[in-house]
Each structure stands twice: as structure tokens, then as C-alpha cells.
Amino acid sequence: MERRGDAEMKVVIVGGVAGGATAAARIRRLDEQAEIVVFERSGYVSYANCGLPYYISGVISDGEDLTLQTPESFDARFRVDMRVHHEVTAVNKEKKTVSVKNLENGEEFEEAYDKLILSPGAKPAQPKLPGVGIDKLFTLRTVEDTFRIKEYIDSHKPKSAVLAGGGFISLEVAENLRELGMDVTIVQRPKQLMNPFDSDMASFIHAEMRKHGVKLALGHTVEGFEEKDNGVDVLLADAEPLHADMVVLAIGVTPESTLAKESGLELGLKGSILVNDRMETSVPDIYAVGDAVQVKHFVTGEDAIISLAGPANKQGRIAADNICGKDSRYMGSQGSSVLKIFDLTAAVTGINESSAQKSGLNVDKVVLSPMSHAGYYPGGKIMTMKVIFEKDTYRLLGAQIVGYEGVDKRIDVLATAIHCGMKAYELKDLDLAYAPPYSSAKDPVNMAGFMIENIKNGILKQWHLEDVKKLPRDGSVTLLDTRTQAEFACGHFEGFCNIPVDELRERLKEIAPDKPVYVNCQSGLRSYIACRILAGNGFDCYNFSGGFRFYDAVEHDRCLIEQSTACGMDK
Numbered sequence: 001m002e003r004r005g006d007a008e009m010k011v012v013i014v015g016g017v018a019g020g021a022t023a024a025a026r027i028r029r030l031d032e033q034a035e036i037v038v039f040e041r042s043g044y045v046s047y048a049n050c051g052l053p054y055y056i057s058g059v060i061s062d063g064e065d066l067t068l069q070t071p072e073s074f075d076a077r078f079r080v081d082m083r084v085h086h087e088v089t090a091v092n093k094e095k096k097t098v099s100v101k102n103l104e105n106g107e108e109f110e111e112a113y114d115k116l117i118l119s120p121g122a123k124p125a126q127p128k129l130p131g132v133g134i135d136k137l138f139t140l141r142t143v144e145d146t147f148r149i150k151e152y153i154d155s156h157k158p159k160s161a162v163l164a165g166g167g168f169i170s171l172e173v174a175e176n177l178r179e180l181g182m183d184v185t186i187v188q189r190p191k192q193l194m195n196p197f198d199s200d201m202a203s204f205i206h207a208e209m210r211k212h213g214v215k216l217a218l219g220h221t222v223e224g225f226e227e228k229d230n231g232v233d234v235l236l237a238d239a240e241p242l243h244a245d246m247v248v249l250a251i252g253v254t255p256e257s258t259l260a261k262e263s264g265l266e267l268g269l270k271g272s273i274l275v276n277d278r279m280e281t282s283v284p285d286i287y288a289v290g291d292a293v294q295v296k297h298f299v300t301g302e303d304a305i306i307s308l309a310g311p312a313n314k315q316g317r318i319a320a321d322n323i324c325g326k327d328s329r330y331m332g333s334q335g336s337s338v339l340k341i342f343d344l345t346a347a348v349t350g351i352n353e354s355s356a357q358k359s360g361l362n363v364d365k366v367v368l369s370p371m372s373h374a375g376y377y378p379g380g381k382i383m384t385m386k387v388i389f390e391k392d393t394y395r396l397l398g399a400q401i402v403g404y405e406g407v408d409k410r411i412d413v414l415a416t417a418i419h420c421g422m423k424a425y426e427l428k429d430l431d432l433a434y435a436p437p438y439s440s441a442k443d444p445v446n447m448a449g450f451m452i453e454n455i456k457n458g459i460l461k462q463w464h465l466e467d468v469k470k471l472p473r474d475g476s477v478t479l480l481d482t483r484t485q486a487e488f489a490c491g492h493f494e495g496f497c498n499i500p501v502d503e504l505r506e507r508l509k510e511i512a513p514d515k516p517v518y519v520n521c522q523s524g525l526r527s528y529i530a531c532r533i534l535a536g537n538g539f540d541c542y543n544f545s546g547g548f549r550f551y552d553a554v555e556h557d558r559c560l561i562e563q564s565t566a567c568g569m570d571k
Contacts, residue, residue, distance in 0.1 A: 008031075008033050008034065009031065009033075009034045009035070009114045009115065009323075010034070010035040010036075010037070010112065010113055010114045010115075011024075011027055011034055011035070011036050011037070011113065011114065011115045011116075011117065011323060012037050012038075012039070012098055012111055012112075012113035012115075012116050012117070013036070013037070013038040013039070013116075013117045013119060014039055014088045014098070014116070014117065014118050014119060014120055014259065015038075015039075015040060015041075015118070015119030015120045015121055015290070016038040016039070016040035016045035016046065016082055016084070016119075017040070017045065017046065017049075017119070017121055017290075018046075018049075018119075018121075018290060018309050018312040018313050018316065019117075019119040019121075019289035019290035019312040019313065019315055019316035019319075020038055020040070020117065020119035020289070020290070020316065021038070021045055021046040021068075021069065021074070021316070022312075022313045022316030022317055022320075023117050023119065023289060023316035023317070023319050023320045024036050024038050024074070024078060024080045024082075024320075025074075025078050025080075026316065026317045026320035026321065027320045027323060027324060028078040028079060028080060030320065030321070030324040030326075031324050034324075035081075036078075036079075036080045036081065037080075037081045037083070037111060037113075038080060038081065038082045038083065039083055039086040039087070039088050039098075039100055039111075040082070040083065040084045040085075040086065041085070041086070041087045041103070042084065042085075042142050042143065042144060043084050043085055043143070043144065044066070044084065044142070044143040044144075045069060045070070045071060045074060045082055045084060046068040046069040046074065049141065049169075049309070050168075050172075050309065051066055052066065052140055052142075052143065052145070052146040053140065053146075053169065053172035053173045053175070053176045054172070054176060055146050055150060056146065056149055056150050056153065056173070056176045056177070056180075057175075057176035057177070057179040057180055058179075058180075059176065059179070066143055066146065071083070071084055085102065085103040085104045086100055086101070086102055086103065087100070087101045087103055088100050088259060089101055089108075089259075090259070090262065090263065091116065091259065091262075091263035091286070092110075093263060093264065093283050093286065095112075096112060096113055096114070096116075096285065097110045097111060097112050097113065098110065098111050098113065098116065113285075114285065115285050115286075115287070115323045116285060116286045116287065117286075117287045117288070117289060117316075117319055117320075117323075118259065118260060118265075118273065118281070118286065118287070118288040118289075118292065119288070119289050119290045119292070119312075119316065120255075120256040120257070120259060120260075120290070120292050121256050121290055121291045121292060121312075122141075122253035122254060122255055122256055122290075122291035122292060122307050123141065123253060123254060123256045124139035124140070124141050124249060124250075124251075124252075124253055125249075125251050125252045125253060125254050126139070126249070127222070127249075127251065129222065129223065129224040129225065130223075130224035130225065130226070130235075131224050131225030131226050131227070131232075131235075132224075132225065132249075134225060134227055134232065136152075136227070136231065136232045136245070136246050136247060137225060137232065137246075137247050137248075137249060138152070138246065138247070138248050138249070139248070139249050139250075140169055140173060140248060140250065141253070149248070152246065153180065153246075156245070156246075158182065158231075158244075158245030158246045159182060159183060159245055160182060160183040160184070160185075160231075160243075160244040160245050160246075161177050161182055161183070161184050161185075161244050161245065161246045161247065161248060162184075162185045162186075162187060162232070162234045162242050162244040162246075162247045162248075163184065163185070163186045163187070163247075163248045163250055164187055164188065164222055164234065164247065164248070164249050164250060164251050165186075165188050165249065165250035165251035165252060166186050166188045166190065166192075166193035166194065166195075166218070166250075167193075167194065167195065167250060167251075167252060168194075168337070168339055169250045170186060170193075170248070170250035171186075171193065171194070171205075171209070171339060171341055172339070172340075173248055173250060174186060174209065174214050175212070175340075175341065175342055178212055178213060178214060178342075183213075183215075183244075184213070184214050184215065185214070185215040185216075185217055185242055185244065186209070186214060186215070186216055186217065186218075187217040187218075187220050187222060187234060187236070187242060188217075188218060188220070188222075188251070189219065189220065189221050189222075190218065190219070191218045191219040192206070192218065193205050193206060193209070193216070193218070194339070194346065196335060196337065196348045196352060196400075197346065197348055197352060197400050198352045198353050198354055198386065198400065199354075199554075200386070200465055200550075200554045201346075201352075201384070201386055201400045201402060203553055203554040203555075203557050204344070204346070204384060204402040204553055205341055205344070205346055205402065206557040207553065207557045208341050208342055208343070208344040209341065209342075210557065211342070212342045217236075217239075217242060220236045220237070220238060220239055221236065221237040221238065222234060222235065222236060222237075223235045223236060223237050225247060226241070228243065229243070230245075231243055231244055231245045231246070232244055232245070232246065232247045234247060253291065253307055254270065254271065255270060255271055255272040255273065255291065255292040255293070255305065256291075256292050257271050257272060257273050257292050260273045260281070260288065260292070263283070263286075264283070265281045265282055265283055265286065265288075266281070266282035268294035268303060269294050269303045269304070269305055270305060272292060272293055272294040272305050273288040273292050273293045273294065274293075274294055275287070275288050275289075275293050275294065275295075277296075277329040277330050277331070278318065278319075278322045278327075278328070278329060278330075279293070279315055279318050279319040279322065279330060280322070287319040287322070287323065288319075289312060289315035289316045289318075289319050290311075290312040290315060290316070291305075291307040291312060293305075293315065295311065295330070295332055295333045296332040296333075297332055297333060297334075297335070297351070298331060298332035298333060298334040298350075298418070298419065299334065299350045299351050299397055299398065299418065300351060300355075300359050300361075301332075302359065304333065304335075306333040306335050308333070308335070308336075308337060310336070311333045314330065315330055318330050334349055334350055334415060334418060334419065335348065335349065335350065335351075336348070336349040336350075336411065336412070336415040337349075338407065338408050338411060343404060344402060344403070344404065345401075345402070345403060345404065345405075345407040345408065346400075346401070346402045346407070347400070347401050347402075347407050347408060347410075347411035348398070348399070348400045348401075348411070349398060349399055349411055349414055349415040349418060350388070350396070350397050350398025350399060350414075350415070350418050351388070351397055351398040352388065352398055352400065353365055353386075353388050353398075355398075356388060356390075356397050356398070361390055361397065362390065362391045362392060363388055363389065363390060363391060363397060364388075364389060364390075364391045364455065365386055365387060365388045365389070365464075365545070366386070366387050366448055366451045366452055366455070366462075366545060367384070367385070367386050367464075367465075367524070367545045367546030367550055368384075368385050368444070368447055368448060368451065368523070368524060368546070369382050369383070369384050369385070369523040369524065369546070369547060369549060369550065370382070370383060370385065370440070370444035370447055371383075371440060371444075372403060372404065372405035372406040372407075372439075373405070373406065373436060373437055373438050373439050373440060374436040374437075374439070374440050374441070375440070376436070377436035377437055380405075381403060381404040381405055382403065382404075382523075383401055383402065383403025383404070383405075383406065383407055383410070383444065384401065384402050384403060384546075384550065384553075385399065385400070385401045385403075385410065385444055385448060386399065386400045386401075386546075387399045387414070387424065387427075387448045387452070389424035389452060393423075394423045394424045394425055394452065394456060395421075395423065395424070396414070396417055396418045396422055396423070396424045396427075397418070398418070399411060399414040399415075399418075406438070406439070406444075410443075410444055410445055413430065413432065413445050414427075414445060417430070417445075424448075424449070424452040425449055425452045425453040425456050426449065427445050427446060427448050427449025427452065428446055428449030428450050428452075428453055429449070430443075430445060430446060430449070432445060432446065459532075459535075460528065460531070460543060461531075461541070461542045461543065462542060462543055462544070462545045463518055463542045463543070463544055463545070464544075464545050464546075465545070465546065465550070465551060465554060468493060468551065471495075471518055473494065473495040476515065477515050477516045477517070477518055478497075478511055478512055478515050478516070478517040478518070479493065479495050479496040479497065479518050480496065480497060480499060480511070480517055480518065480519045480520070480530070481493065481496040481497065481498045481499075481519075481520055481521070481548075482498075482499060482500060482501040482504065482519060482520070482521045482526050482527050482529075482530040483498070483500065483520075483521050483522055483526065483548070484500050485498060485500065487522060487548075491548070491552060492548070493520065493548070493551075496520070497510075499511075501521065501526045501527075501529055501530045501533075504530055504533050504534075505533060508534075508537055511534075511539065513538060513539065516540045516541070516542065517531075517534055517539050517540065517541040517542070518541075518542050518544070519531055519534070519541055519542065519543055519544065520543075520544035520547060520548055521544075521547055521548065522547050522548050522549050523546075523547040523549055523550075524543060524544060524545060524546055524547040524550075525547075527543050527544055527547065528543050530543075531543045
């Protein structure tokens with residue numbers, strides 16, 4: 001193809017979604033004379049994968065709203081030759097050309113480049129199982145996938161669906177299919193949904209799904225699919241088949257790196273494209289960005305694949321900067337994400353406790369249940385927050401939050417703190433915005449910092465969920481529940497005695513002075529106050545992190561308590 005005008009540089013981009021579209025726009029902003037050609041295999045560019053499930057239920061009613069730009073609008077604004085339904089089939093790195101096939105008419109041609117950016121994204125994981133190709137089986141990754149599912153639902157009116165996999169897309173699809181009144185079951189091998197969360201925090205997600213009628217078949221291995229009775233049988237290794245009118249495969253994604261592999265580019269983890277911090281591949285003048293590339297995890301420094309829109313867009317910008325003569329570096333991915341699950345919001349950043357332990361880190365954590373805003377202002381709801389830090393250095397490692405309001409704000413603050421290298425106890429120093437409808441004067445993030453500072457200074461000693469069954473019941477320690485008698489009667493730990501915190505000073509003689517005291521309450525606040533009373537009177541005491549509410553939710557996958565009275569005395 002002839003170059004347009006007097007262009008000084010020609011950039012070819014493979015993939016026109018998040019990373020590719022961002023790179024194209026950034027190159028144009030930095031270089032008005034560059035020739036930019038984008039080849040996109042699908043029929044759409046610059047769309048948001050995360051929004052696709054909401055079209056299925058009609059929350060997003062207009063299919064055109066799924067795309068931020070069209071090829072025509074992109075060219076009008078950025079003078080970028082955006083060609084959809086064009087697949088790049090090969091890269092000739094010696095000649096610096098790509099082989100392209102027009103998927104609409106079958107035409108094949110070569111396109112020269114000075115710089116090449118690969119942004120092929122990821123593809124849905126397709127297990128090699130019997131029946132994967134049947135027509136009632138769907139994946140959801142592209143706009144076309146979305147239209148296909150929507151058309152099937154509109155025309156066949158299915159009443160039930162099985163979703164294989166329990167990640168972001170699966171949960172979003174589950175919610176939207178339930179909005180349509182369908183019977184929905186999620187099946188997967190792991191025993192918890194949402195792998196970025198620890199199993200204790202995932203319990204709240206399980207409860208919310210069940211609350212809204214989603215059936216969870218966790219811990220089951222899918223062995224194949226079989227058409228039966230006008231629907232699909234999902235065959236399980238260890239149980240009876242699950243029958244549904246349709247199935248959505250949402251077991252994750254894998255890097256779309258076939259082109260890179262065939263072109264001789266060096267590959268990394270799980271076949272991903274290996275790049276440096278400038279997004280350069282192993283071949284000069286070829287860059288790669290997005291879901292197909294290997295990155296460094298910002299917290300651990302370990303190799304990782306993190307398929308999220310935010311990192312893809314940043315990487316596209318960095319590649320563009322370096323192509324245009326600047327020196328931009330990618331600092332790594334932190335995995336910050338947030339998810340709407342019916343009425344619940346769940347968010348995570350950094351690494352979870354399980355991952356930290358697998359990385360050999362000596363970790364500690366605090367679990368708290370603060371209000372989303374001031375307790376005296378109507379409508380406040382409880383969130384559950386888990387903050388993980390390195391025990392010796394107090395380096396922030398990660399955080400998880402589930403709740404109803406204000407979750408996104410707090411996770412972003414914590415993500416920023418991690419990125420800036422703050423110590424966990426320094427969260428107490430953050431000057432955060434306050435007004436009764438939005439927060440408390442002591443923001444939940446500040447509260448986490450206060451708790452961690454107390455640990456650092458020896459004021460607070462904790463015991464955790466994993467210790468519940470380990471505590472001796474032989475009288476060698478005192479087990480104390482400081483809730484009200486009514487709360488205690490509704491459920492308590494085996495072997496614990498009940499002394500409400502407001503009666504504790506007058507009843508200290510009931511507690512053996514020479515034995516450690518393990519204390520709990522509903523949320524952890526009253527038991528902390530009790531610990532300070534006990535410590536001030538010479539007792540060795542430990543506070544239960546998260547409180548009985550946290551234990552009850554985790555052990556029974558119960559729904560969150562949505563209301564509380566002042567000072568953490570939950571209703």
C-alpha cells in the first residue's frame with residue numbers, strides 16, 4: 001500500500017480495542033505526520049469488554065453504546081486508517097511487513113511498517129472437552145459474541161443457563177441472566193468464586209449470589225457437554241450432570257499470541273508475549289500491549305498476566321510514547337479491580353493473603369467492618385475490609401473490600417497507597433474528604449491505619465478466623481464474648497462466656513488474672529475496647545479480627561448485615 005502524504009513514520013497496529021486504540025490516538029497526539037494503520041479482526045473497535053454482559057439483559061439498550069468509537073469517527077478525529085474485519089496472518093520482521101487478509105472479501109495483501117504494535121488481546125479459554133462445539137454453547141469476549149447470545153435469548157427464550165467458571169465475566173453474566181428471569185447455575189472446579197479474593201472474603205460474594213437465586217456448584221470438574229432434551233447436559237466428574245437450555249463458557253482467558261509465536265517473538269508465562277518496561281518485544285521495532293503480554297506484578301515483582309482494561313490502556317500509551325521518541329516505562333500491574341454483584345460491590349487491589357503466603361512473604365492482616373458513612377446519617381451500610389501487610393516491614397501488600405456503598409472510593413485510596421509505597425500504619429495519616437453522607441470523620445481507610453499502628457506499637461494483639469477451632473477449651477485460657485446477652489443468645493463460639501463490655505469493669509473478678517484472654521464481639525470494636533480495659537488491669541488479651549459477624553458470614557456464606565448502631569454495636 002502507498003503511504004499517505006509525506007508521512008515521516010508509518011505505524012501498523014494489530015488490534016483496535018483497548019491498548020491498540022489508545023496507542024493509535026496517542027501517536028497521533030504526539031506526531032501529526034505519522035501514518036497510522038490499525039487492523040482489527042472483529043467488526044468493532046474501541047469497545048469495553050466489561051460492559052458486554054449488560055447489553056444481554058437490556059441495561060444497555062442500544063448496541064451502539066457498546067463501542068466508544070467507530071472506524072469512521074476514529075479516522076475523523078485522529079486521522080487513523082482503522083480497518084475492521086482485517087486479520088493479520090503473519091509478520092515478516094526482516095522485510096518489516098505484515099500479511100493481511102480482508103475477512104469480508106478474502107483479499108490478501110502486505111502492509112509495510114516502520115513500527116509495529118501487537119495488541120491482539122486474549123481469547124476465551126476453550127477446554128478440549130467433548131461437545132465444546134455444540135450451538136447452545138457460548139463464549140463472551142467480543143461485541144459479536146454479545147449479539148450472538150442476545151439473539152439466541154430473544155429467539156429461543158431459554159429458561160435456564162449454566163455458566164462454567166466463576167470470574168468477573170461469569171458473575172456479570174449471571175446477574176444479567178437473572179435479570180431476565182432465567183434459572184442460573186455457576187459450576188467450576190475451585191471451591192470459591194473470584195480467585196483474586198481470599199476465600200473468607202469470597203464468602204460474602206457467594207452469599208450475595210445465592211441471595212439472588214444463583215445456584216453455586218463449586219468444587220466440581222466439568223468433563224464435557226452433551227445435547228439432550230432440547231438443551232445441554234454439563235457432564236461432571238463427580239456428580240450428576242447439570243441440565244440447562246444454554247451454557248456460557250467463562251473459565252478465563254488465554255493470551256492471543258499465535259501471531260507473535262509464529263513470527264519468532266520471545267514468549268513468556270502461559271504463552272504470553274515477552275516485553276520490557278518500554279513495551280518492546282524481543283524483535284526491534286515491534287511492541288506489544290494489553291492482555292497478551294507478560295508483566296511484572298507491582299507488589300511482588302513476579303511475572304504475571306493481568307487481563308484488565310486499565311493496564312492495557314496504560315501500556316498502549318507507553319508504547320506510543322516510546323515510538324514517538326519519548327522514554328516511558330511501565331511500572332507493573334497491581335490488579336486493582338471492582339465488580340458489581342447485584343446489590344453488592346466487591347473490590348480488590350494488590351495481592352491477597354493466600355498469594356502473599358505462596359510468595360514466601362510473612363504477612364499479617366486486619367479485618368474491620370466500618371460504616372460507609374457517618375452512623376448518624378440515614379442510609380449507611382456496613383462494608384467489610386481486609387488489609388494485608390508484611391509483618392516485619394509493614395509494607396502494604398493488598399486489600400479487599402465488600403459492601404454496598406463507598407467501596408470503590410476506599411479501594412482506590414488503598415491502591416494509591418500501595419503504589420506510593422506507604423507503610424500500612426501510615427494509612428492513619430491520610431487526610432481524606434469527610435461529610436456525613438459520604439464518610440465518617442475517621443474514614444474506614446484511616447481506621448485500618450489506626451489498627452495497624454496499634455499492632456506495631458504493641459497496643460493490639462489479634463487472633464484470627466483460622467484460630468477459632470485451635471483455641472484450647474480446657475480452661476487454660478479465658479474465652480470471652482463481650483456482646484449483649486441477646487446477641488450472645490443468637491449465636492456464639494463454643495466455650496465462650498458472656499460479659500457485655502459495659503459490665504466488664506465491674507465483673508473483672510470473674511476472669512482469671514493469670515490466663516490469656518481471647519476476646520470477641522460482633523465487629524471487633526467492642527472487643528477492642530474490652531481488651532484495653534483488660535490490658536489496663538494487667539491481663540494478657542487478644543482481640544478477634546473481624547468479629548463474630550465476619551466469622552458467621554464466612555462459615556455460613558450468610559448475607560451481610562446492612563445496618564448497625566453507633567460504635568459498631570450491630571443490630
